[in-house]
Amino acid sequence: MPFLVTYLNKKAALVTFYIDVLVTPRANDVFNSVYKFGVGQSTVVCWAIVSVQSAIAMYGALFYDASRPYSAMEAGLFAGFHRFFWALGMSAFIIIVIFGKVPIINPLLSSKVMISLGNLVYGLVLVHPIYQYWGLGSLRRPEYLQYYSAILTGAGDIFLSLITALAHLFDC
Structure with a gap:
């Protein structure tokens, strides 16, 4: 135009x-x-x-x-x-x-809820690889991927990372 x-x-x-x-x-x-x-x-x-x-x-x-x-x-x-x-x-x-x-x-991104979630996710990003390396480093034999073990390992990894990130968020 x-x-x-x-x-x-x-x-x-x-x-x-x-x-x-x-x-x-x-x-x-x-x-x-x-x-x-x-x-x-x-x-x-x-x-x-x-x-x-x-x-x-x-x-x-x-x-x-x-x-x-x-x-x-x-x-x-x-x-x-x-x-x-x-x-x-x-x-x-x-x-x-x-x-x-x-x-x-x-207003959405500057709300207290989003700032807290951002800090929590930042803590997850920092802590998450530690548990993955810890799990991989403790293997004594080759591991074959199965659905159950992958879901269990992933859920445990997320749970431990979330607990540690919450501890970091609240300065425990």
Whole structure:
């Protein structure tokens, strides 16, 4: 749309930031007709692109479907770009949270419950590998993966990590 407005109305290509524009930007014709609209439109377009890219990054679950036909192009594109797309989507989300452009997220993330949960998760992240290394280091023989033992080991690992993280949270 900025292209059409600029082309049809024979406007300047960009807002020239001279003193008069810096003092009263609303008096500038290019600012009012092209610039504001272009910034809003580019924000919407960027959000759409980031949303699509983040959805593509979560597309990997489809590769577990054995009945799905293989496509070398699809597999190559996914392998090459899914980490980048996911990082871009997470970066955009973090920037939105930091600058507070979504009114629902800021009060939610700054509530006491979320701060406590954040500290608890941080403690879990710090303590969790200790119990995994402890369990792996104490093995005296090769272990074969079975559903029951995997669930039991995982539940025990999570339970011990959670107890230790709670002790860290409450400074016990």
